[in-house]
Amino acid sequence: MFAVKTLTDREYLAPGHRGCSGCGQAVAVRMVHKALGQRIVVACATGCMEVISSPFPQSSWEMPWIHVAFENAAAVASGIEAGLKALRHKGKIDNRKIKVVAMAGDGGTADIGLQALSGALERGHDFLYICYDNEAYMNTGVQRSSSTPYGASTMTTPAGRIQKGQATWKKNMMEIVAAHHIPYAATASPSYPMDLLGKVKKGAEIKGPAYLHILSPCPPGWGIEAEDTIGLGRLAVETGAFPLYEQEEGKIRLSLDFDKLIPLEKYLKGQGRFRGIDQERMDYMQERVLEMWQDLKRKAGLRELRPSRFRKEGVKWIRTS
Amino acid sequence: MLEIRFHGRGGQGAVTSAELLAQAAIKEGKYARAFPSFGPERRGAPVSAFCRLDEKPINLRTVIKNPHVVVVLDPSLYEVVDVTGGLRERGHLVINTSKDPRAFFSGNLGGLAAVNASLIAQEILKRPITNTVMLGALVRMLPLVELESLAQALEERFNEKIAQKNIQALKRSYQETLILTPEDHVEREGKGESGEAGDARITGEKDRDYSWKELPPGCIVEPGSTRKNLTGDWRSRYPLLNRERCIKCGLCWIYCPDASLIRKGDGFYGVDLNYCKGCGICARECPAGAILMEKELEG
Ligand SMILES: Cc1ncc(C[n+]2csc(CCOP(=O)(O)OP(=O)(O)O)c2C)c(N)n1
Ligand code: SF4
Ligand code: SF4
Ligand code: SF4
Ligand SMILES: [Mg+2]
16 A cells, blocks of 8 residues: 555645644644545635644645635535536536545534534535544644543643543544444544555545544643654554544454553653643543453454453553453 | 834743733833733744833733834744834834844834844753743843843742743843944944845745735635745754664654655655754654754754
């Protein structure tokens, strides 16, 4: 499929954009568009990627790209797809494929854009929806979203003496999407470029709605150093906090399976937003992450893990078999 | 009433600058008001903040369009923002530069204060946060408040350790600031050293308001035109590639958020310093240890 050496040198997200130094979302967007190429139309919801790339009179984009409101990326993408169909019908454009893509942040997807997304998936438009999940409203200065992980401190869920950050568990967008029975959905991470590129390509080639959920580490929002974004993205996967998997025609397939998971603590400790989290909450999160990992493996039909056999080896690894 | 406008990039503390100055003035029994302009305050994006000082209460809460003083926290802003826009005749300008400040002097300035704030911030605070450093330069040129009042405001705002470092930076900048007055300027103009350099400052695209009549239909703008925005000057470190160690894997290239690694014909990679923001991802992710992040000396 993809290899670094055969990837195009073309940049569809031109440099000079105003993304923060070390922005994980910009890394992801750059990769995604290398896989998508130019025969696409993008509807981009308000959020970081829109603001950093299109300060009038400039644009970073090198393909048709439309800035839409915070809530309606999926609705606009639906309209474009229907519009292209009509133009083809009338013979105004030829039959070559033009993929319609919607992109939004976690706020634009899991919160305010959810009904537009649900509608578009349900109507079955032929489009690819990409959620760049940096786990909060970063564009407006780090407010919580329903995709913010438990325990993370944000402007609206500040860690204090009693309450330590976000009090609710991260919304599971993949399950919501699965409930629409669409042909393809997957999670991906810019820390695993080849896996991500493959999924983008698959999502774009499939006829009908496809959904990609990409975890995009954000230095100011997560309280991490710019150089650590890729490493942290990897830790998110290796701890089981953000498993990489695909849902295709009702089947779940883990893209990366581990027989050892790194303790969650290692992922949390590296981030300012989890500073001050206590042991009790840490244990709760660890337990829940393991539970979800097992659940996923069960659904993927992989050998089930026995919790009784989890074992701590020093502080580094938790054995899962 | 004296009106001061601060220009910075998100994360450099322009808003804090304005607030600290106001707090220091209030300590001295003056009246002050400070507030930011609202926009996406992304780390690195241009932001502005305002401060008004007076002997009597201030009721004005509007953005400052015609400041008496402009403080520019980041040298790269001249290219993207019309920092001196609306500056009053004989107004004062405070700049962060590592270059010869004469290049920044223009005829109608009342005074120019220049300091290499990026360097001082990097050396003392270990971060490119230039806000307190610039305040040192400001009060060196215009004694709006006592250095001591600023130090007090810092102590109240930050914890002991951070406050002390900032006070150190403030004092060092006070010492190292260069002041140019119109007299200096006239003298040198006679020798023909100024003029063209002075104009070179106001190049590039202006951050101005567009009327709806000027907007292109559908707002279709030139693809990839942010290339005009050289983000290289956000950088405080740059990657140094070692060809002897490089195994040409391309991981640095694929992980760069700013497309700043360029694939060469021979399979090696080079850094495009026009855009590299110095995040350090390439150095961190290189499996061969072929990239080192070096401190940027020139601001
Ligand atoms: C209806 C509406 N409400 C609020 C806003 C302000 N707003 C712009 S972007 C944003 C948050 C974006 O968060 P997310 O979708 O997660 O994207 P990110 O910036 O984190 O990439 C908000 C609240 C808006 N543009 N429109
Ligand atoms: S706030 Fe986060 S997501 Fe937004 S540009 Fe900065 S690093 Fe990227
Ligand atoms: S330091 Fe960051 S921006 Fe610069 S080349 Fe490396 S990855 Fe790209
Ligand atoms: S990551 Fe390192 S080894 Fe790989 S191409 Fe870049 S410099 Fe060379
Ligand atoms: Mg977000």
